[in-house]
Amino acid sequence: MLAHSIFFYFFSVIAIFSSLMVITSRSTVNSVFFLILDFISVGCLFIMVGAEFLGMIILIVYVGAVAVLFLFVVMMLNVAEQKQSWFIGRQTSHIPSGLIVSILILLELLVVVGGWKYKDNLMSSSTLSLSNIPNTHQLGLVMYTEHILYFQLAGMILLLSMIGAILLTFRQRTGVKKQSYIKQISREPSSAVEIKEVEFNKGVKIDE
Amino acid sequence: MINNLNILLPEIFLSISIFITLMAGVFIKKSFNIIFNLTIIILIITFVVIFNTDNSVEKIFSNSFIKDPFSNFFKLLILVSSLFVLNSSKVFIINNKLDKFEYPIIILISILGMFFMLSSNDLILFYLGLELQSLALYILASIDRDNLRSTESGIKYFVLSALSSGLLLYGCSLLYGFAGSTNFEVIENQLTKENTGAIFAMVFILVGLAFKISAVPFHMWTPDVYEGSPTPITSFFAVVPKVAGFAVLIRFMLNPFSNVLLEWQSIIIFISIASMILGAVAAISQKNIKRLLAYSSIGHIGYALAGIATGDLSGYKSAIVYITIYVVMNIGAFSCLYFMKKDGSYKESISDLSGISYKHPLLSASFLIILFSLAGIPPLGGFFAKFYVFSSVIENEMYTLAIIGLLTTVISAFYYLKIIKTIYFEEKKLSFDKTKDLRVSGTIFISCVFIISFFLYPAFLNDVVNSIFIN
Numbered sequence: 197m198l199a200h201s202i203f204f205y206f207f208s209v210i211a212i213f214s215s216l217m218v219i220t221s222r223s224t225v226n227s228v229f230f231l232i233l234d235f236i237s238v239g240c241l242f243i244m245v246g247a248e249f250l251g252m253i254i255l256i257v258y259v260g261a262v263a264v265l266f267l268f269v270v271m272m273l274n275v276a277e278q279k280q281s282w283f284i285g286r287q288t289s290h291i292p293s294g295l296i297v298s299i300l301i302l303l304e305l306l307v308v309v310g311g312w313k314y315k316d317n318l319m320s321s322s323t324l325s326l327s328n329i330p331n332t333h334q335l336g337l338v339m340y341t342e343h344i345l346y347f348q349l350a351g352m353i354l355l356l357s358m359i360g361a362i363l364l365t366f367r368q369r370t371g372v373k374k375q376s377y378i379k380q381i382s383r384e385p386s387s388a389v390e391i392k393e394v395e396f397n398k399g400v401k402i403d404e
Numbered sequence: 405m406i407n408n409l410n411i412l413l414p415e416i417f418l419s420i421s422i423f424i425t426l427m428a429g430v431f432i433k434k435s436f437n438i439i440f441n442l443t444i445i446i447l448i449i450t451f452v453v454i455f456n457t458d459n460s461v462e463k464i465f466s467n468s469f470i471k472d473p474f475s476n477f478f479k480l481l482i483l484v485s486s487l488f489v490l491n492s493s494k495v496f497i498i499n500n501k502l503d504k505f506e507y508p509i510i511i512l513i514s515i516l517g518m519f520f521m522l523s524s525n526d527l528i529l530f531y532l533g534l535e536l537q538s539l540a541l542y543i544l545a546s547i548d549r550d551n552l553r554s555t556e557s558g559i560k561y562f563v564l565s566a567l568s569s570g571l572l573l574y575g576c577s578l579l580y581g582f583a584g585s586t587n588f589e590v591i592e593n594q595l596t597k598e599n600t601g602a603i604f605a606m607v608f609i610l611v612g613l614a615f616k617i618s619a620v621p622f623h624m625w626t627p628d629v630y631e632g633s634p635t636p637i638t639s640f641f642a643v644v645p646k647v648a649g650f651a652v653l654i655r656f657m658l659n660p661f662s663n664v665l666l667e668w669q670s671i672i673i674f675i676s677i678a679s680m681i682l683g684a685v686a687a688i689s690q691k692n693i694k695r696l697l698a699y700s701s702i703g704h705i706g707y708a709l710a711g712i713a714t715g716d717l718s719g720y721k722s723a724i725v726y727i728t729i730y731v732v733m734n735i736g737a738f739s740c741l742y743f744m745k746k747d748g749s750y751k752e753s754i755s756d757l758s759g760i761s762y763k764h765p766l767l768s769a770s771f772l773i774i775l776f777s778l779a780g781i782p783p784l785g786g787f788f789a790k791f792y793v794f795s796s797v798i799e800n801e802m803y804t805l806a807i808i809g810l811l812t813t814v815i816s817a818f819y820y821l822k823i824i825k826t827i828y829f830e831e832k833k834l835s836f837d838k839t840k841d842l843r844v845s846g847t848i849f850i851s852c853v854f855i856i857s858f859f860l861y862p863a864f865l866n867d868v869v870n871s872i873f874i875n
Contacts, residue, residue: 308578308601345465349520349532352419353539356513359426360543363506 493636514540557632572612639738679706736851759832
């Protein structure tokens with residue numbers, strides 16, 4: 197149990213620290229690296245609660261795909277190092293106002309968490325895993341039965357995003373020479389080669 | 405299970421026809437015309453399918469999907485309004501070289517998302533429907549991808565809407581944590597006034613919904629997106645998603661949040677008053693008619709929210725009547741913009757309308773009717789809409805709301821009348837191209853006839869709205 201809590205605090209501290217660094221670090225590339233670190237530690241936390249499927253999905257999808265994509269985008273765009281900063285350097289006017297709003301929301305959240313903590317019928321985390329079936333197996337049991345509608349609808353959203361990406365970026369290029377195998381194979385010598393009498397001092401026109 | 409699937413029949417039909425039209429669009433060359441007409445036929449068939457369903461309340465997929473008269477009414481309203489919006493947009497789309505076959509298909513997908521949103525009895529289904537709907541709208545906003553303003557409006561809408569979706573999702577997750585379920589009925593039983601966390605969650609959900617119906621203070625995207633997107637997309641934005649968002653708002657009040665009505669009410673009253681005031685004041689200085697209509701739609705949402713703010717059934721009914729008449733008026737107003745064409749390019753400035761009554765008497769007359777109705781002048785339809793809302797507000801003794809509402813009505817009448825003055829009493833500047841477009845003029849005609857003749861039998865709409873609340 198002690199080892200469990202040591203790991204829990206270890207990953208939580210890393211998660212909080214790296215998420216703070218995401219918004220405060222001056223270089224955008226560093227921000228993305230901290231974001232990846234954040235995703236990894238949150239994924240580890242998920243695995244510790246017993247939601248190993250969710251943890252792995254976070255590792256594969258967020259760390260493996262999304263964050264790396266972010267990194268590429270940030271590296272390809274010519275993002276200058278941010279002049280404004282939270283702690284060092286010139287401070288801008290939007291940071292204090294944003295800080296006030298975020299502190300207000302944080303205070304409200306504390307009230308909410310307090311109310312939740314002292315709720316009498318609080319579910320203990322042990323009741324969450326009802327059976328000995330592993331998490332991934334449980335997901336598989338409901339994914340195509342009880343939650344088939346959500347699953348299909350999520351598929352619809354993916355289809356739409358694909359259509360949208362094609363619609364907004366695809367441009368039909370003109371003047372592209374495309375290879376047509378059928379044309380190439382069915383060419384006959386008679387249509388491909390033409391013998392011309394070359395007159396003196398005049399030459400022939402090619403590719404009319 | 406299979407027997408119950410006919411509850412989902414309209415949605416299944418719509419999804420299958422989306423796949424078929426998509427495939428047809430990809431494999432047929434120059435397919436815009438075919439797909440466009442096919443889409444209109446699909447909309448009509450879906451209308452018939454929903455119209456023929458009985459009024460029973462049925463739930464499937466472990467109570468996450470609900471079919472009831474309430475959702476059926478709004479589905480029909482969405483189908484009819486998108487049919488008119490789509491039908492009248494054809495010439496504009498072709499003239500502006502936006503005739504890609506994806507355009508009608510994306511509108512269909514967006515309608516499918518709204519259907520699921522309206523029929524949701526579960527937070528997950530609600531969120532998925534909402535996302536499907538808004539993802540389609542981001543694409544539509546930036547469909548004119550070579551136009552800087554269209555892409556700008558698409559990006560703006562995407563970023564702000566994603567933020568609001570994040571807040572909404574956060575609210576949903578909190579609500580799930582406090583109520584222990586995502587199902588609306590369970591949430592309704594679990595929610596009590598003492599449950600602070602759930603009220604916190606409710607505020608987040610309300611923020612997300614207020615963004616979708618562009619109520620103040622979450623309206624910032626509206627003028628820019630309305631101005632930047634192509635006119636057919638703007639008219640779709642102004643009408644269809646608002647109906648869906650509004651219906652879901654009422655559903656949330658009827659079902660999961662009915663126990664915490666008082667807390668919810670004070671927020672709605674604030675949003676309603678703020679939208680009415682901003683819609684009235686900010687529109688005065690607008691030069692662009694699409695921006696003006698954007699502010700006017702913010703104001704109208706404020707009036708409709710006043711009906712919801714009463715928190716009782718008669719108020720909801722008046723709000724539904726209001727939103728129905730609002731839809732008819734806005735379809736007419738945006739269709740009029742299709743005639744503001746000079747030398748092949750579409751004009752959007754109010755000063756271009758100056759003195760057109762000599763050259764275009766019919767267009768000016770329709771502008772006159774629709775703008776008078778938007779201002780709420782009797783005996784046109786817009787007056788009755790406001791009348792029902794404010795009478796139910798006064799019945800519930802919310803006098804401040806009623807007084808502010810009436811004052812803002814007077815203020816907003818100023819800018820509607822200013823346009824009419826520009827049309828009828830100012831010097832002639834330019835005359836628009838002569839265009840014959842039966843689709844558009846038919847739409848304007850139907851809208852005007854509805855507005856004018858509404859006073860003959862106003863109980864018709866009330867009866868329909870009453871019938872959706874039988875249980």
